[in-house]
Amino acid sequence: MQAVTPDMTLTGVGLRQPHYRELLEDRPALGFVEVHSENFFADGGAALAVLDQAREIYPVSLHGVGLALGSAAGLDPWHLDRLSRLAQRVQPVRVSDHASFARAPLAAGGAVLHANDLLPVAFTTSSLDIMVRNVLQVQERLRRPILVENLSAYLSFDDAVQMSEAEFLAGLCRRSGCQLLLDVNNLMVNALNAHAADPLGACRRFVDVLPVGIVGEIHLAGYCEHSDFGIVIDDHGSRVREAVWAVYAHALRRFGALPTLVEWDTDLPSLDVLLGEAHRAARLQSEVCEAHR
Amino acid sequence: MKRTADHEAAEAQRQHELLAALAAPRADAAASPGLQAYRANAHASAERALRSACPTVLALLGGEDFAQLAREFWHAHPPQRGDLGEWGAALPEWLAAHKALVDWPYLADCAWLDLALHHCERAADAVFDAASLALLSSTEPRRLQLRLMPGVQGLASCWPLASIHAAHASNDEGLFDVARERVQAAQGEAVVVARDGWRGVVHRVDAPGLIFLQALENGADLGRALDAAGDGFDFAAWLADALRCHWLKEVALIGD
Numbered sequence: 046m047q048a049v050t051p052d053m054t055l056t057g058v059g060l061r062q063p064h065y066r067e068l069l070e071d072r073p074a075l076g077f078v079e080v081h082s083e084n085f086f087a088d089g090g091a092a093l094a095v096l097d098q099a100r101e102i103y104p105v106s107l108h109g110v111g112l113a114l115g116s117a118a119g120l121d122p123w124h125l126d127r128l129s130r131l132a133q134r135v136q137p138v139r140v141s142d143h144a145s146f147a148r149a150p151l152a153a154g155g156a157v158l159h160a161n162d163l164l165p166v167a168f169t170t171s172s173l174d175i176m177v178r179n180v181l182q183v184q185e186r187l188r189r190p191i192l193v194e195n196l197s198a199y200l201s202f203d204d205a206v207q208m209s210e211a212e213f214l215a216g217l218c219r220r221s222g223c224q225l226l227l228d229v230n231n232l233m234v235n236a237l238n239a240h241a242a243d244p245l246g247a248c249r250r251f252v253d254v255l256p257v258g259i260v261g262e263i264h265l266a267g268y269c270e271h272s273d274f275g276i277v278i279d280d281h282g283s284r285v286r287e288a289v290w291a292v293y294a295h296a297l298r299r300f301g302a303l304p305t306l307v308e309w310d311t312d313l314p315s316l317d318v319l320l321g322e323a324h325r326a327a328r329l330q331s332e333v334c335e336a337h338r
Numbered sequence: 339m340k341r342t343a344d345h346e347a348a349e350a351q352r353q354h355e356l357l358a359a360l361a362a363p364r365a366d367a368a369a370s371p372g373l374q375a376y377r378a379n380a381h382a383s384a385e386r387a388l389r390s391a392c393p394t395v396l397a398l399l400g401g402e403d404f405a406q407l408a409r410e411f412w413h414a415h416p417p418q419r420g421d422l423g424e425w426g427a428a429l430p431e432w433l434a435a436h437k438a439l440v441d442w443p444y445l446a447d448c449a450w451l452d453l454a455l456h457h458c459e460r461a462a463d464a465v466f467d468a469a470s471l472a473l474l475s476s477t478e479p480r481r482l483q484l485r486l487m488p489g490v491q492g493l494a495s496c497w498p499l500a501s502i503h504a505a506h507a508s509n510d511e512g513l514f515d516v517a518r519e520r521v522q523a524a525q526g527e528a529v530v531v532a533r534d535g536w537r538g539v540v541h542r543v544d545a546p547g548l549i550f551l552q553a554l555e556n557g558a559d560l561g562r563a564l565d566a567a568g569d570g571f572d573f574a575a576w577l578a579d580a581l582r583c584h585w586l587k588e589v590a591l592i593g594d
Contacts (some may be wrong), residue, residue: 051499077465083420083421083422083423086421086423086424087423087460087461088460088461088462088463089457089462089463089464089488090458090460090461090463091459091536093463094463094536109420110420111419111420111421113420116348116353116498117346117349117350117353118353121419122418124419124421146353147420148420148465149353149354149356150352150358151357151358151361151416156418157415157418158357158361158418159416159417159418159419159420160357160360160376160380160416160417161380161383161417161420162360162376162379162380162383164350164356164357164376166351166353167349167425169345169349170345171345171346171348171349172343174345174346175346175349198372199355199371199372199373199375200370200373202352205348205352223524244380271375273374273378274372274374274375274378275371276371276375278375
């Protein structure tokens with residue numbers, strides 16, 4: 046007996062190069078596909094042509110990794126120009142990036158470098174001021190609210206902290222009008238790296254203190270234990286862990302059904318495996334939301 | 339207000355310190371696991387970006403040495419844009435000056451060719467305006483400009499660039515023999531990079547053909563470009579190549 050395909054209206058997967066052909070030919074039921082905005086910043090070429098084709102079939106979510114919204118050095122105008130151009134071309138269903146920084150000068154008055162990574166900010170009022178200002182600038186340029194994702198962070202600035210991460214993110218949404226892209230895998234990665242006695246409980250408590258209504262999308266992904274560094278890394282390279290599914294279910298109970306992306310960016314599996322994870326997310330949404338009706 | 343500015347300056351300093359620690363050529367022995375993880379990620383991203391942009395350099399050096407060079411290059415010329423597809427312009431010059439690479443004198447030009455192909459494949463899509471060719475028979479060359487397709491570039495090298503590239507792109511042992519002979523003879527080649535569909539392609543050209551194309555790249559009118567190419571230049575043959583290989587976008591009246 047074949048499993049019935051769940052309602053996929055709110056569930057999406059990343060559109061990645063090894064799956065281009067199969068996904069665009071088979072056109073499986075999906076609520077949206079997600080791409081990393083920066084991979085489509087070129088003036089032309091094959092990747093943009095594929096994205097145009099995908100746009101004919103699915104709503105596209107532009108998920109950035111390079112706006113560096115927390116950078117005290119401000120945004121790179123070139124980056125914002127490219128994102129704006131891409132958004133005009135794609136007319137995305139959502140535009141998002143991360144609560145991170147990446148840009149800073151190495152010397153006073155010197156060139157501003159871009160680390161091309163999601164580096165953590167200190168949870169201080171001045172960090173919040175900087176991020177609110179940058180998010181407002183993006184939203185003004187794009188003429189739409191964006192979503193900002195919580196990080197998996199491998200460093201923290203404990204000596205400077207003035208508020209919790211959840212308070213920081215809630216303040217960001219309240220002051221800028223953006224929404225939170227809640228990555229529940231990142232919550233688990235952070236809880237494990239903080240050696241929380243009860244990681245699942247810590248993630249649930251994080252979810253419980255977020256104001257209802259600020260979350261606009263949820264991300265699910267796999268993580269790995271990195272033996273070299275003795276920490277857990279959010280590598281998007283495997284199936285979603287059972288404990289992360291449990292946090293997801295908890296978030297659905299609190300926030301209701303929300304657009305959900307299964308992220309898988311390294312060691313990509315066959316499309317069937319990826320779609321299987323997306324189906325599981327969709328089934329969980331139906332079950333949890335049905336039970337709470 | 340001053341207090342806010344001071345606090346933001348403190349955040350800027352905190353961010354500067356973290357980025358400086360990441361960009362430092364050598365990791366601090368006491369670096370936290372988190373900082374080590376971010377450094378490792380920067381190195382992996384650098385290697386991934388350059389692997390994609392520079393397949394010939396990768397094939398010449400082998401994976402391990404290439405990864406080491408990608409890491410070194412990231413520290414020597416860290417990116418300034420949030421799109422690593424744009425990164426790497428300084429690579430050819432950096433390779434040319436690298437002390438460990440003196441036995442690879444052609445590596446820098448190979449990197450240049452790889453990057454030219456990479457950028458050509460990312461260049462704006464354009465359509466050839468065939469009707470504009472009629473201007474060639476009706477208008478003085480000084481009043482015309484031959485505009486090239488986005489991404490088209492020419493390069494002369496004192497090494498057999500096209501032969502090295504063709505050997506590594508095809509893995510054909512016969513082509514490797516040709517490339518080796520030409521490297522040993524230090525036989526230079528001139529090339530034009532252009533796009534065929536979505537793929538960047540390398541075309542060998544003679545010296546006058548390259549001079550002519552580079553004059554067009556620099557915005558010369560047709561008359562001046564013909565003068566630069568010299569008496570031996572066969573414009574009709576060049577035009578046939580340009581049409582066949584998709585170098586030409588349009589013929590335009592200067593001032594239009």
